[in-house]
Amino acid sequence: xxxxxxxxxxxxxxxxxxxxINFFIEGYTRGDIPDYQASAWAMAVMLxxxxxxxxxxxxxxxxxxxxxxxxxxxxxxxxxxxSTGGVGDKTxxxxxxxxxxxxxxxxxxxxxxxxxxxxxxxxMESIPGFRTNLTTExxxxxxxxxxxxxxxxxxxxxxxxxxxxxxRDVTGTVQSIPLIASSIMSKKIAAGAQAIVLDVxxxxxxxxxxxxxxxxxxxLMVAVAELAGRKAVALLSDMNQPLGCAVGNALxxxxxxxxxxxxxxxxxxxxxCLVVAAHMLTLGGKAPDEPSARRMAEQALxxxxxxxxxxxxxxxxxxxxxxxxxxxxxxxAPLVEIVPAPRSGYLxxxxxxxxxxxxxxxxxxxxxxxxxxxxxxxxxxxxxVGDYVAAGEPxxxxxxxxxxxxxSARQQLxxxxxxxxxxxxxxxxxYGVIK
Amino acid sequence: xxxxxxxxxxxxxxxxxxxxINFFIEGYTRGDIPDYQASAWAMAVMLxxxxxxxxxxxxxxxxxxxxxxxxxxxxxxxxxxxSTGGVGDKTxxxxxxxxxxxxxxxxxxxxxxxxxxxxxxxxMESIPGFRTNLTTExxxxxxxxxxxxxxxxxxxxxxxxxxxxxxRDVTGTVQSIPLIASSIMSKKIAAGAQAIVLDVxxxxxxxxxxxxxxxxxxxLMVAVAELAGRKAVALLSDMNQPLGCAVGNALxxxxxxxxxxxxxxxxxxxxxCLVVAAHMLTLGGKAPDEPSARRMAEQALxxxxxxxxxxxxxxxxxxxxxxxxxxxxxxxAPLVEIVPAPRSGYLxxxxxxxxxxxxxxxxxxxxxxxxxxxxxxxxxxxxxVGDYVAAGEPxxxxxxxxxxxxxSARQQLxxxxxxxxxxxxxxxxxYGVIK
Numbered sequence: 108x109x110x111x112x113x114x115x116x117x118x119x120x121x122x123x124x125x126x127x128i129n130f131f132i133e134g135y136t137r138g139d140i141p142d143y144q145a146s147a148w149a150m151a152v153m154l155x156x157x158x159x160x161x162x163x164x165x166x167x168x169x170x171x172x173x174x175x176x177x178x179x180x181x182x183x184x185x186x187x188x189x190s191t192g193g194v195g196d197k198t199x200x201x202x203x204x205x206x207x208x209x210x211x212x213x214x215x216x217x218x219x220x221x222x223x224x225x226x227x228x229x230x231m232e233s234i235p236g237f238r239t240n241l242t243t244e245x246x247x248x249x250x251x252x253x254x255x256x257x258x259x260x261x262x263x264x265x266x267x268x269x270x271x272x273x274x275r276d277v278t279g280t281v282q283s284i285p286l287i288a289s290s291i292m293s294k295k296i297a298a299g300a301q302a303i304v305l306d307v308x309x310x311x312x313x314x315x316x317x318x319x320x321x322x323x324x325x326x327l328m329v330a331v332a333e334l335a336g337r338k339a340v341a342l343l344s345d346m347n348q349p350l351g352c353a354v355g356n357a358l359x360x361x362x363x364x365x366x367x368x369x370x371x372x373x374x375x376x377x378x379x380c381l382v383v384a385a386h387m388l389t390l391g392g393k394a395p396d397e398p399s400a401r402r403m404a405e406q407a408l409x410x411x412x413x414x415x416x417x418x419x420x421x422x423x424x425x426x427x428x429x430x431x432x433x434x435x436x437x438x439x440a441p442l443v444e445i446v447p448a449p450r451s452g453y454l455x456x457x458x459x460x461x462x463x464x465x466x467x468x469x470x471x472x473x474x475x476x477x478x479x480x481x482x483x484x485x486x487x488x489x490x491x492v493g494d495y496v497a498a499g500e501p502x503x504x505x506x507x508x509x510x511x512x513x514x515s516a517r518q519q520l521x522x523x524x525x526x527x528x529x530x531x532x533x534x535x536x537x538y539g540v541i542k
Numbered sequence: 543x544x545x546x547x548x549x550x551x552x553x554x555x556x557x558x559x560x561x562x563i564n565f566f567i568e569g570y571t572r573g574d575i576p577d578y579q580a581s582a583w584a585m586a587v588m589l590x591x592x593x594x595x596x597x598x599x600x601x602x603x604x605x606x607x608x609x610x611x612x613x614x615x616x617x618x619x620x621x622x623x624x625s626t627g628g629v630g631d632k633t634x635x636x637x638x639x640x641x642x643x644x645x646x647x648x649x650x651x652x653x654x655x656x657x658x659x660x661x662x663x664x665x666m667e668s669i670p671g672f673r674t675n676l677t678t679e680x681x682x683x684x685x686x687x688x689x690x691x692x693x694x695x696x697x698x699x700x701x702x703x704x705x706x707x708x709x710r711d712v713t714g715t716v717q718s719i720p721l722i723a724s725s726i727m728s729k730k731i732a733a734g735a736q737a738i739v740l741d742v743x744x745x746x747x748x749x750x751x752x753x754x755x756x757x758x759x760x761x762l763m764v765a766v767a768e769l770a771g772r773k774a775v776a777l778l779s780d781m782n783q784p785l786g787c788a789v790g791n792a793l794x795x796x797x798x799x800x801x802x803x804x805x806x807x808x809x810x811x812x813x814x815c816l817v818v819a820a821h822m823l824t825l826g827g828k829a830p831d832e833p834s835a836r837r838m839a840e841q842a843l844x845x846x847x848x849x850x851x852x853x854x855x856x857x858x859x860x861x862x863x864x865x866x867x868x869x870x871x872x873x874x875a876p877l878v879e880i881v882p883a884p885r886s887g888y889l890x891x892x893x894x895x896x897x898x899x900x901x902x903x904x905x906x907x908x909x910x911x912x913x914x915x916x917x918x919x920x921x922x923x924x925x926x927v928g929d930y931v932a933a934g935e936p937x938x939x940x941x942x943x944x945x946x947x948x949x950s951a952r953q954q955l956x957x958x959x960x961x962x963x964x965x966x967x968x969x970x971x972x973y974g975v976i977k
Contacts, residue, residue, distance in 0.1 A: 114714035118588065143577035147713035150585035153553065278582035279549035 110140045110148075117151040125164045132168035136267040142274055149271070149280040157285040162327060163334040165285070169293035172267030176243065176299035181250050182212045186391035187300035188383060189291055191315065191324070192224040193308040194463035195349035199227045199257065200363035201380040202387065204416035207255035208407040209384075211391040214246055214256040216264070216298050220472045220480075223312065223463030225359070228259050229472075233357040233438050233482035237426035253423045255416055265297040284320065288327045292335070302338040302390040304383055305329070309538065310347035312459020318343065318538055325541045340386050341541040344379065345534050348457040348492050351376030355471040355485010355506060357437040364434050367414040375491065379536055381405060386540075438483035440506035442513050448502040452526040454494050461523035462486060465516045469507050484508055486520065493533030545575045545583075552586040560599045567603035571702040577709055584706070584715040592720040597762060598769040600720070604728035607702030611678065611734035616686050617647045621826035622735035623818060624726055626750065626759070627659040628743040629898035630784035634662045635798035636807075636815040637822065638690060639851035643842040644819075646826040647689035649681055651699070651733050655907045655915075658747065658898030660794070663694050664907075668792040668873050668917035672861035688858045690851055699732040719755065723762045727770070737773040737825040739818055740764070744973065745782030747894020753778065753973055760976040775821050776976040779814065780969050783892040783927050786811030790906040790920010790941060792872040799869050802849040810926065814971055816840060821975075873918035875941035877948050883937040887961040889929050896958035897921060900951045904942050919943055921955065928968030 108130045116123060123131075131148065134140035157165065178185040186206070190196050203213045217239075220226030228239045241249065241258040249256045260269075268290050275281050295303050305328050308314070309321035325341030332339035344350075351373040353362040366372030366380065384407075385400040394400030407413040421428050430436045466472055470481035487504045490496050503520055507513035543565045551558060558566075566583065569575035592600065613620040621641070625631050638648045652674075655661030663674045676684065676693040684691045695704075703725050710716050730738050740763050743749070744756035760776030767774035779785075786808040788797040801807030801815065819842075820835040829835035842848040856863050865871045901907055905916035922939045925931050938955055942948035 111712050111714055114585075118585065118714045141577075143581040143709060144713055146578040146582040147585040147715060150549075150553065150582040151589070151714070154586070154589045274578060277546050278579055279546055279553045279586070280582060 110134060110144045114144060114148045114151060117148060117155060120155045122158060123161050123164070128161065128164040129168050132165065132172055132267050135270065136172040145271060146274055146278040146280065149275055149278060149283070149286065152286060153280045153283040159327070159330055159334060162285045162288055163331040165289040166292045166296065166331055167335055169265050169267040169271070169289060170296040173265055173297060174243070174263040175297050176264070178214065178247070178250065178299035181247060184301050184391050185299045186211060186213060186302045186304070186387050187215060187295050187298065188304040188306060188387060189295060190306040191287075191291070191308050191313060193346040193350060194223060194225065194312040194459040194466070195351050195354045195359065196225065196308070197227075197230055197351065197353070197359040197363045197376075198306065198380055198383055200230065200360065200417070201366050201413070202384045203255060203257060204367060204420065205380065205384040205404050205407045205413040206387045206391070208412035208416045209388055209393055209403045211388060211393045212250050212254035213387070214250040214298075216258060216260045216294070218260070221476065222474070223460055223467060223472065225354070225356070225463070225466075225472060227257065229480055230356045230359050231257060233360055234421055234426040234430050237421060238424045241424070249423050253419050255420045257420060258424070260294060260298075265293045268293045282314070284324050284327060287314070288324060288331060292328055292331060296335060296337065300337065303332060304386045304390060305339055305341040306383060307341050307343050308346035309343055310345055310459060312349065312463055313346035322539065322541070329541050338390055340390060342383065342386065343538040343541070345536055345538065346459050347534055349459050349462050349488060350379060352489065353485065353487050354462055354466045355469070356480065356482040357439065358485040358487060358506060360431070360437060361434045364417070364431055367408065367417050369408050369411070375536055382537065440481070440483040440485075440508050442507045442510065443504060444507075444513060444517070445501045445504045446517055446520070447499045448496045449498065449521060450526060451496065451498045452528055453531040454490055454492050454496060454524060455527040455531050456492060456525040457488060458523040458525075461519060462488070465519045465523070468519070469505070469512055469516050481508055486516070491533065493531050545569060545579045549579060549583045549586060552583060552590060555590045557593060558596050558599070563596065563599040564603050567600065567607055567702050570705065571607040580706060581709055581713040581715065584710055584713060584718070584721065587721060588715045588718040594762070594765055594769065597720045597723055598766045600724045601727045601731065601766055602770055604700050604702040604706070604724060605731040608700055608732060609678070609698040610732050611699070613649065613682070613685065613734035616682060619736050619826050620734045621646060621648060621737045621739070621822050622650060622730050622733065623739040623741060623822060624730060625741040626722075626726070626743050626748060628781040628785060629658060629660065629747040629894040629901070630786050630789045630794065631660065631743070632662075632665055632786065632788070632794040632798045632811075633741065633815055633818055634692065635665065635795065635852070636801050636848070637819045638692060639802060639855065640815065640819040640839050640842045640848040641822045641826070642690040643847035643851045644823055644828055644838045646823060646828045647685050648822070649685040649691035649733075651693060651695045651729070653695070656911065657909070658895055658902060658907065660789070660791070660898070660901075660907060662692065664915055665791045665794050666692060668795055669856055669861040669865050672856060673859045676859070684858050688854050690855045692855060693859070695729060695733070700728045703728045717749070719759050719762060722749070723759060723766060727763055727766060731770060731772065735772065738767060739821045739825060740774055740776040741818060742776050742778050743781035744778055745780055745894060747784065747898055748781035757974065757976070764976050773825055775825060777818065777821065778973040778976070780971055780973065781894050782969055784894050784897050784923060785814060787924065788920065788922050789897055789901045790904070791915065791917040792874065793920040793922060793941060795866070795872060796869045799852070799866055802843065802852050804843050804846070810971055817972065875916070875918040875920075875943050877942045877945065878939060879942075879948060879952070880936045880939045881952055881955070882934045883931045884933065884956060885961060886931065886933045887963055888966040889925055889927050889931060889959060890962040890966050891960040892923060892927060893958040893960075896954060897923070900954045900958070903954070904940070904947055904951050916943055921951070926968065928966050
């Protein structure tokens with residue numbers, strides 16, 4: 108078997124066999140197949156597609172390119188969640204404590220932010236001392252003792268995916284639905300997941316811009332999960348406007364903490380978390396159906412047990428819990444400005460992508476890998492699409508470390524808001540569920 | 543400008559500008575743009591195409607990636623020829639001496655054989671001492687004094703093409719018509735050509751399998767030549783059966799020498815050479831039209847002047863002329879077997895690709911770059927498509943260095959011949975001319 112023949116096969120729209128996909132991924136992982144062959148192959152896949160079976164083979168081959176975590180002795184069903192990434196998406200910080208508080212242990216490996224999309228690890232690292240580089244042994248031990256883990260991917264999981272993703276990023280082959288699905292699912296399977304709730308974001312602030320693309324990705328992931336012997340549910344959720352109100356690392360942690368305190372926190376974000384948590388609890392066998400799972404989740408918030416779980420998580424991973432007990436101590440920005448609405452009217456849109464990019468410009472995110480992050484800066488929007496706002500009312504608050512950046516962010520963010528003189532429907536939280 | 547954005551543009555079927563193509567090729571030549579980006583780009587070009595202007599820009603950018611030969615002080619119009627490669631194609635060995643003998647100096651840079659397709663340099667190197675690694679200075683000096691040069695590409699010409707071709711070879715991106723056209727034309731332009739006769743082979747033994755593909759490539763090359771300020775003519779010629787009779791290095795040199803001696807040599811090959819030579823002489827302004835150019839070419843063969851030119855070429859490049867004066871001294875094979883026709887009938891096909899592959903298997907060609915070559919081995923077919931052959935008459939002769947290889951070649955070559963009980967039309971030499 109030669110790599111070039113497999114590239115040609117995919118170039119010519121032929122289907123690759125399981126053996127061929129294994130050969131390619133194993134060879135690429137070992138370095139026998141060079142980057143220049145993998146990138147040509149990825150472009151052929153990007154333009155000619157892969158079917159369900161090929162995608163499943165790719166997922167399994169990438170998952171097997173490194174260690175596969177076996178959590179069967181720690182949890183009855185290892186349930187995981189994955190968000191395709193968005194602006195203001197601090198869901199994991201709330202959902203995982205809820206689920207763990209309901210008695211279903213969750214160990215999650217998260218990523219860092221890149222571009223306009225934030226990353227869970229960056230958010231958690233705004234808590235001084237919080238470690239996100241647990242070893243596999245530490246991961247399993249904490250899952251057993253605390254029932255909740257939130258860390259970075261351990262180096263040994265799905266190395267083929269890490270290598271291929273870095274290559275796709277610089278070769279114009281990111282936006283391939285089968286490759287996106289393979290990247291997500293291979294990491295989840297390698298991390299030991301038996302059941303996965305997929306939060307597929309769609310809209311201007313998401314990788315998937317349209318409902319059609321999001322649905323295609325969601326359906327593909329649910330179908331390949333089944334072929335791979337796993338269970339999955341995909342939620343199609345809105346990312347046209349930011350989720351919740353806070354965008355920026357410490358600001359998002361504060362919003363998550365508010366939400367974990369029961370009835371504080373933005374209503375849309377709280378609702379989003381309860382729906383995701385209910386699906387996880389159902390998949391994980393903790394509840395017979397979503398309505399009862401939902402009640403369990405609400406109870407975990409109301410009773411303070413979810414909040415207590417979050418504190419345990421922070422303590423277990425070396426974080427200074429005094430910072431979350433008093434979130435005003437978390438990193439903050441020297442310049443804070445409340446920006447009033449420039450006009451009266453109904454909010455027609457708050458472009459999530461522009462909000463995300465503004466947040467990066469303020470220093471909260473990375474333009475490229477390895478860029479430093481300012482945990483204190485960011486944005487809090489005060490109104491959401493559909494709201495009526497009177498001129499002069501607070502529209503958003505900027506947290507900046509420098510006046511020039513603040514001035515530029517104010518302009519950008521004002522331009523992200525669009526207005527209507529007539530009433531506007533609020534945006535839905537979800538567009539559908541794929542089971 | 544970023545390489546990844548140009549890959550994405552081509553991936554999304556958008557047209558690249560002159561500046562973008564220059565940026566990409568210059569960056570790739572310098573090594574700033576890595577192979578893995580170039581291969582993803584090449585796959586996007588392969589699958590999404592390039593238009594006339596993009597192809598012309600690519601040709602000029604690749605030609606300018608190194609030195610461009612200026613032959614204007616040596617020849618009034620620098621005329622070149624290029625064959626897209628085939629089996630038994632020793633045309634250059636006969637055509638260039640004819641044209642030079644008619645008073646039009648020709649300096650040609652040729653290539654080596656790879657796969658089932660032979661290479662002019664390999665053939666000439668079966669003449670002991672013949673050098674194919676002339677420097678640019680030697681090339682120009684010999685063109686001035688002898689009027690005929692036949693050497694390898696000097697290192698400095700179109701380095702981007704050399705680099706990109708090697709990459710395409712291992713990434714499934716060879717069979718792209720715009721990239722094939724760019725590779726051919728950039729080298730010709732870098733080598734100083736002002737007018738080019740393109741011999742576009744088509745059929746089972748050629749890279750272009752169909753008349754449609756060959757015509758597309760021919761039309762593209764003629765059109766881009768004009769946009770690039772050059773003249774070109776494309777001949778669409780048959781490569782379903784081998785050209786002439788001999789396939790193998792020294793065997794082909796012998797057949798070329800026969801042909802240069804006037805009326806010896808296979809009729810089809812002689813005719814092919816006269817047509818190519820007539821087009822070169824017309825393009826080069828040595829004759830007002832093809833019929834008179836054709837008469838000049840016939841005269842150069844009949845008078846012995848073309849043969850004399852060939853001898854001068856061999857001597858000028860260090861070859862031992864005694865080997866061409868007495869071709870029986872050229873490398874030969876220890877085992878020679880005349881294989882008789884297994885049946886009577888009309889020859890319906892002699893699969894040129896199988897003939898070429900058999901010749902490689904006998905040791906006359908390379909499966910991969912750098913493989914050694916046995917100059918003596920090869921095949922001489924005795925009959926052509928359309929001929930009636932009686933059972934037991936000589937069908938082909940094998941020249942081998944080993945009995946096992948000979949036995950296997952005999953089987954392969956018999957299978958390359960297909961038969962008919964009813965008369966079969968001979969194959970045309972040419973399917974069209976594009977001016």
